[in-house]
Amino acid sequence: MKSPELFQSPFSGQPSRTTGGGRRSSLSIASDAFVFFSGAVAALLLVWTFSTFSNPQTTQPQPNPNLITHASNPKPEPKPFLPSVSDDVCAKNFDGLNFHDDPPDPNFYDDPTFGYTIDTKISNWDEKRKEWLKQHPSFGSGAEERVVMVSGSQSGPCTNPIGDHLLLRFYKNKVDYCRRHGYDIVYNQVLLHPQMHTFWAKIPAVRAVMLAHPEAEWIWWVDSDAAFTDMDFKLPLQRYKNHNFVVHGWPKLIYEKKSWTSLNAGVFLIRNSQWALDFMDVWSGMGPQTPNYEKWGEVLRETCKDKAFPESDDQTGLVYLLLKEKEKWGDKVYVEGEYYFEGYWLEIVETLENITEKYNNIERGVRRLRRRHGEKVSESYAALWEEYLKDAGYGKFSWRRPFITHFTGCQPCSGKHNQMYSGQSCWDAMRKVLNFADNQVLRNYGFVHRDLLDSGSVSPLPFDYPA
Amino acid sequence: MKSPELFQSPFSGQPSRTTGGGRRSSLSIASDAFVFFSGAVAALLLVWTFSTFSNPQTTQPQPNPNLITHASNPKPEPKPFLPSVSDDVCAKNFDGLNFHDDPPDPNFYDDPTFGYTIDTKISNWDEKRKEWLKQHPSFGSGAEERVVMVSGSQSGPCTNPIGDHLLLRFYKNKVDYCRRHGYDIVYNQVLLHPQMHTFWAKIPAVRAVMLAHPEAEWIWWVDSDAAFTDMDFKLPLQRYKNHNFVVHGWPKLIYEKKSWTSLNAGVFLIRNSQWALDFMDVWSGMGPQTPNYEKWGEVLRETCKDKAFPESDDQTGLVYLLLKEKEKWGDKVYVEGEYYFEGYWLEIVETLENITEKYNNIERGVRRLRRRHGEKVSESYAALWEEYLKDAGYGKFSWRRPFITHFTGCQPCSGKHNQMYSGQSCWDAMRKVLNFADNQVLRNYGFVHRDLLDSGSVSPLPFDYPA
Numbered sequence: 062m063k064s065p066e067l068f069q070s071p072f073s074g075q076p077s078r079t080t081g082g083g084r085r086s087s088l089s090i091a092s093d094a095f096v097f098f099s100g101a102v103a104a105l106l107l108v109w110t111f112s113t114f115s116n117p118q119t120t121q122p123q124p125n126p127n128l129i130t131h132a133s134n135p136k137p138e139p140k141p142f143l144p145s146v147s148d149d150v151c152a153k154n155f156d157g158l159n160f161h162d163d164p165p166d167p168n169f170y171d172d173p174t175f176g177y178t179i180d181t182k183i184s185n186w187d188e189k190r191k192e193w194l195k196q197h198p199s200f201g202s203g204a205e206e207r208v209v210m211v212s213g214s215q216s217g218p219c220t221n222p223i224g225d226h227l228l229l230r231f232y233k234n235k236v237d238y239c240r241r242h243g244y245d246i247v248y249n250q251v252l253l254h255p256q257m258h259t260f261w262a263k264i265p266a267v268r269a270v271m272l273a274h275p276e277a278e279w280i281w282w283v284d285s286d287a288a289f290t291d292m293d294f295k296l297p298l299q300r301y302k303n304h305n306f307v308v309h310g311w312p313k314l315i316y317e318k319k320s321w322t323s324l325n326a327g328v329f330l331i332r333n334s335q336w337a338l339d340f341m342d343v344w345s346g347m348g349p350q351t352p353n354y355e356k357w358g359e360v361l362r363e364t365c366k367d368k369a370f371p372e373s374d375d376q377t378g379l380v381y382l383l384l385k386e387k388e389k390w391g392d393k394v395y396v397e398g399e400y401y402f403e404g405y406w407l408e409i410v411e412t413l414e415n416i417t418e419k420y421n422n423i424e425r426g427v428r429r430l431r432r433r434h435g436e437k438v439s440e441s442y443a444a445l446w447e448e449y450l451k452d453a454g455y456g457k458f459s460w461r462r463p464f465i466t467h468f469t470g471c472q473p474c475s476g477k478h479n480q481m482y483s484g485q486s487c488w489d490a491m492r493k494v495l496n497f498a499d500n501q502v503l504r505n506y507g508f509v510h511r512d513l514l515d516s517g518s519v520s521p522l523p524f525d526y527p528a
Numbered sequence: 529m530k531s532p533e534l535f536q537s538p539f540s541g542q543p544s545r546t547t548g549g550g551r552r553s554s555l556s557i558a559s560d561a562f563v564f565f566s567g568a569v570a571a572l573l574l575v576w577t578f579s580t581f582s583n584p585q586t587t588q589p590q591p592n593p594n595l596i597t598h599a600s601n602p603k604p605e606p607k608p609f610l611p612s613v614s615d616d617v618c619a620k621n622f623d624g625l626n627f628h629d630d631p632p633d634p635n636f637y638d639d640p641t642f643g644y645t646i647d648t649k650i651s652n653w654d655e656k657r658k659e660w661l662k663q664h665p666s667f668g669s670g671a672e673e674r675v676v677m678v679s680g681s682q683s684g685p686c687t688n689p690i691g692d693h694l695l696l697r698f699y700k701n702k703v704d705y706c707r708r709h710g711y712d713i714v715y716n717q718v719l720l721h722p723q724m725h726t727f728w729a730k731i732p733a734v735r736a737v738m739l740a741h742p743e744a745e746w747i748w749w750v751d752s753d754a755a756f757t758d759m760d761f762k763l764p765l766q767r768y769k770n771h772n773f774v775v776h777g778w779p780k781l782i783y784e785k786k787s788w789t790s791l792n793a794g795v796f797l798i799r800n801s802q803w804a805l806d807f808m809d810v811w812s813g814m815g816p817q818t819p820n821y822e823k824w825g826e827v828l829r830e831t832c833k834d835k836a837f838p839e840s841d842d843q844t845g846l847v848y849l850l851l852k853e854k855e856k857w858g859d860k861v862y863v864e865g866e867y868y869f870e871g872y873w874l875e876i877v878e879t880l881e882n883i884t885e886k887y888n889n890i891e892r893g894v895r896r897l898r899r900r901h902g903e904k905v906s907e908s909y910a911a912l913w914e915e916y917l918k919d920a921g922y923g924k925f926s927w928r929r930p931f932i933t934h935f936t937g938c939q940p941c942s943g944k945h946n947q948m949y950s951g952q953s954c955w956d957a958m959r960k961v962l963n964f965a966d967n968q969v970l971r972n973y974g975f976v977h978r979d980l981l982d983s984g985s986v987s988p989l990p991f992d993y994p995a
Contacts (some may be wrong), residue, residue, distance in 0.1 A: 156903065160906070160908070162905065176974060177975070218690045218692075224694030225686075225690075252976075253973075288712065435740060438627060441628045508739075516683045518718070518722070
């Protein structure tokens with residue numbers, strides 16, 4: 062027999078329990094879809110999908126308070142919701158961190174002058190963090206390598222009809238990466254300073270996360286339009302042990318060309334430190350919330366002649382600080398150019414099939430790389446892989462999976478894009494890149510997207526794939 | 529001076545670097561917005577938002593391979609990317625779990641007959657899991673309370689213009705809850721069995737997650753249209769120690785009324801066990817991938833006379849199994865009716881202001897509840913709160929925050945909804961509920977939505993709020 066959704070738009074997903082059957086409504090939905098979505102997206106209409114409405118109720122019974130009985134176990138324990146000792150033990154055992162203990166001894170949170178807003182001055186933060194870590198010993202071990210990722214997008218729906226769908230997928234990609242490596246991720250959808258809009262919004266967000274997560278040594282901002290395309294690769298934190306800020310860039314372009322695109326401020330790693338608070342004070346001092354915003358626009362344009370627009374922006378501001386206050390900040394800023402700390406999608410997207418082929422060839426020759434395993438121990442296979450990736454290199458022309466692919470010049474939410482290429486080429490590339498990444502995740506669940514442009518279809522992986 | 533976006537649609541977010549200035553495009557964007565969105569959503573146009581395109585580059589320089597130098601630290605360590613010993617130590621210390629070790633000794637993943645698809649038979653799973661945990665001792669402690677959350681939505685964009693935006697916010701809400709409690713979350717956007725669509729899609733997803741996460745005792749399915757509205761509340765796992773499956777429902781309605789809405793299959797907790805695999809085999813045996821799908825539709829309609837549509841569905845199937853195979857399954861199924869394991873939004877949404885007021889009044893009287901703290905130790909404050917919530921009760925008419933608010937009858941993605949209410953009332957309620965939840969998260973970052981209907985605006989919280 063045919064299953065119901067054969068008669069429906071994939072978008073309706075299930076027979077309507079509320080509009081009297083899916084057939085009629087599916088037609089209008091399908092036609093709407095074609096109005097909304099251009100060619101490549103329309104292709105998605107052909108694949109199996111499922112409704113986000115997985116619960117077929119039209120009404121819900123009003124539970125009668127007298128009906129508080131159970132299918133079995135009729136006597137619930139008294140006060141079942143008070144955390145039991147075992148809860149406490151497990152909270153500690155659960156992941157080695159004690160979520161249940163905040164000693165009464167005062168710490169910086171008890172200081173009335175302490176605040177999360179960008180304009181609140183904080184001093185001696187390093188000592189305050191150390192003190193907090195002493196108070197919370199379970200967070201002490203491994204603190205030096207603890208990373209919290211931060212990303213975000215606007216609080217309202219996108220104008221690009223597929224914009225929010227793409228944002229959802231970019232966010233899932235980040236959560237997948239964080240789950241694999243045990244990182245926390247915070248997604249921010251509000252302006253923590255009402256005037257610090259667009260690319261300025263990340264600074265108050267990163268600052269607030271820093272203060273809410275004294276257990277983390279590093280805060281890692283990753284733009285919403287950047288995707289992890291090597292789920293195995295980890296930040297080489299040892300390399301940054303003498304630095305407080307890491308950004309992708311090209312020193313020659315910074316110090317000789319003085320170009321505003323000599324680095325990319327869309328992805329950065331910043332150490333949870335007093336240095337970072339001071340740096341963000343100075344950096345955000347060029348922002349739209351200051352009386353000097355307009356003046357800074359002029360100064361930055363004088364400094365970086367190729368700057369494409371008059372408004373002061375965080376990226377040119379960063380270049381300015383490296384050029385003009387190098388002695389003050391430069392020594393603690395690591396300009397990473399050796400691997401795709403973030404990489405330009407146009408340079409990357411065409412290489413993905415070749416990279417997949419290279420990796421598959423290696424796996425065919427090495428059984429232990431093909432071994433199935435629990436997702437949580439994936440890092441042990443990443444370590445094995447390194448041995449076979451030695452010759453791959455890291456950046457452009459490398460056949461190593463690029464770490465982060467950044468859709469610089471494409472705006473998934475607004476739908477705007479660099480006139481160098483079409484919007485469609487942006488959205489197609491995003492789908493391809495996100496499916497390439499998703500295949501590294503799905504692998505641990507036994508499935509794969511055979512076609513990187515087909516987000517809806519997966520096939521089960523046979524045993525010992527890809528042998 | 530005025531900041532740029534005063535001249536722009538909040539949706540454009542930043543001056544266009546690609547279409548020659550934001551002013552003209554912003555007008556068309558704004559008019560589009562009004563075509564797409566009805567009144568309440570249009571209100572979002574008035575709030576500050578920021579573009580998802582936080583990186584103002586129009587073009588990216590092609591890094592010259594000869595430029596691989598650094599602002600400082602010119603000599604990177606050799607093989608910087610091979611996991612160092614310190615990485616290994618930290619991986620273990622990081623959260624007490626050793627992500628780096630998968631011993632060579634064979635386990636179930638090495639068995640060629642083992643597979644992730646719904647039709648792969650698996651036996652002795654409990655022993656196999658135990659064996660895996662023995663191989664991976666760092667995952668052993670706390671394993672009994674380890675939970676992996678699973679949710680998902682369709683692989684393509686929604687037909688409802690704000691559908692994907694709402695899905696993004698529902699997903700963020702789940703990630704926030706999981707971060708606070710140290711749970712992993714897996715979001716699935718593909719059909720792991722091409723014929724198991726709509727509400728059937730979750731079963732193969734839950735099964736695959738179970739097999740990919742032997743370290744987890746419980747898999748927790750939560751529909752994409754359900755939001756955590758009490759970020760503090762934790763599943764009372766001790767209560768379920770003798771059960772393998774937990775679902776929200778009302779036994780009298782199951783066993784006497786035989787109603788298909790006597791329980792809600794949109795949220796369930798299932799123990800990672802052979803029982804679960806067997807149960808899912810039988811449960812999914814009523815699904816669209818089987819030759820008996822049509823027949824099952826008839827059987828379920830005969831069993832539950834109030835079933836609203838002919839197709840066999842997972843929820844009525846669950847009621848059927850409780851009614852007809854109680855002795856086989858019923859004793860291990862815990863029908864939770866005492867708290868909002870999931871709750872009907874229409875019953876909840878109007879109570880949120882009153883609940884907020886109640887909680888604020890309690891906090892005004894108890895300094896230690898108002899104490900600021902790191903997000904990671906929030907559970908210790910949740911424990912303190914219990915003392916003051918004793919009299920609140922848990923379900924309907926309670927002034928305790930409802931645990932999970934479920935938008936039964938509203939389809940955020942398709943835009944369909946129960947004719948009992950307007951679509952607008954669904955989308956407004958979702959915004960209100962998500963902001964209510966978000967306030968519990970933002971609190972740890974120093975901010976609050978003063979107006980639950982205003983997703984875009986937050987205010988900083990003063991010290992000692994709400995005293």
